[in-house]
Amino acid sequence: MSDTPIRSKDNFLVFGSPAIEEAEIEEVVASLRSGWLGTGPKVARFEEDFRRYRGADYAVAVNSCTAALHLSLLAAGLEAGDEVITTPMTFCASVNAIIHAGAVPVMADIEPGTMNIDPAEVERRITPRTRAILPVHFAGRPCNMDALCEVAGRHGLVMIEDCAHAIETEYHGTPAGRFGEFGCFSFYVTKNVITGEGGLVVTREEAAAARIKVLALHGMSKDAWKRFSDEGFVHYQVTEPGFKYNMMDIQAAIGIHQLARVETYWKRREAIWKRYQEAFAGLPVTLPADPEPDTRHGYHLYTLLVDEDTAGVSRDGFLSGIQAQNIGAGVHYLSIPEHDYYRDTFGWTPEAYPNAMRVGRQTVSLPFSAKLTDADVDDVIAGVCRVLGGV
Ligand SMILES: Cc1ncc(COP(=O)(O)O)c(C=O)c1O
16 A cells, blocks of 8 residues: 555545635625624525525524524423434434433434434334434435324324435425424534534424524514614513524525525535445445435435445544545444433443444545535545555
């Protein structure tokens, strides 16, 4: 194996670096020059653009997907001790939001091929205290929403979709986020559409959207949002103790132009996905499953499973190896029960969720941003082949 890394150190390929273009730079500068930095007309426009993009009834922008999940769970009217079933193959925020809403998270293992929550496992975990299901469309691949909606309908459960990876995802003709009561999106820097930090809830209930809006701004009455307009002085009432979760115009300034390019970026990632699938077909690793018919994959993460027994290198060995080629990679995710806090608090063990445990211990995410040039993609392919094949 050559000693010269595929890329030089000063050309390190950062994992998840977003594509940012002149239009959003100019819009942010215009926001700064206007002096209107906080929540205002650009947030309203971003909400409306996103609502239309997903064909949703209502859209409320907030400052993260974590906030979107938290407020959706509160708007669902959960009470202390209510149980919410989610997946162990997710970012900790999905589980933390359930805890912060005063509810009890319950894990249901994933299907090994799709890495999405297994509807049969959901059914198995339902108790008289179960109130909601919180599926995550992992990597942008839609969950089995026919089965999950059927289970939710039969047991009278609220559906809150974690669409952090699933901005463009569709399942049997319906966009992710519109299957249940709430769909929560992320615009964090590594996501498919970015605002820096940012999130948004779509919902079909006007009252729920209004409640989320109030909770996102300290619990101040609806009119408080007019504080940010030029319609004159507005008094407000605090109707309940809320949070500081509102999105700023500076963030929306980025998001408006990013969203206008969502399909262009999706097509670029689709092309990268296809190149990776072809290039890695002969390697001793498990490739991500191809999209299912009548669905649209959001192409948020491209993940390989590295099993030491067949690959000849451990997952962590692969990570060190690819890093040594000056190519960044990620892990999405160690399964939730691997973390001490959840293990100690809920008594979960990784072994009780064997599919998520195995994926979490073998998975690596390769650079997959629309920003990648063809030459970057060539470097990633060469780096992976070198680490796995010693070439
Ligand atoms: C599956 C999932 N849910 C929730 C979140 C939280 O998103 P945010 O960083 O916007 O709060 C993330 C972020 O990485 C995520 O990947």
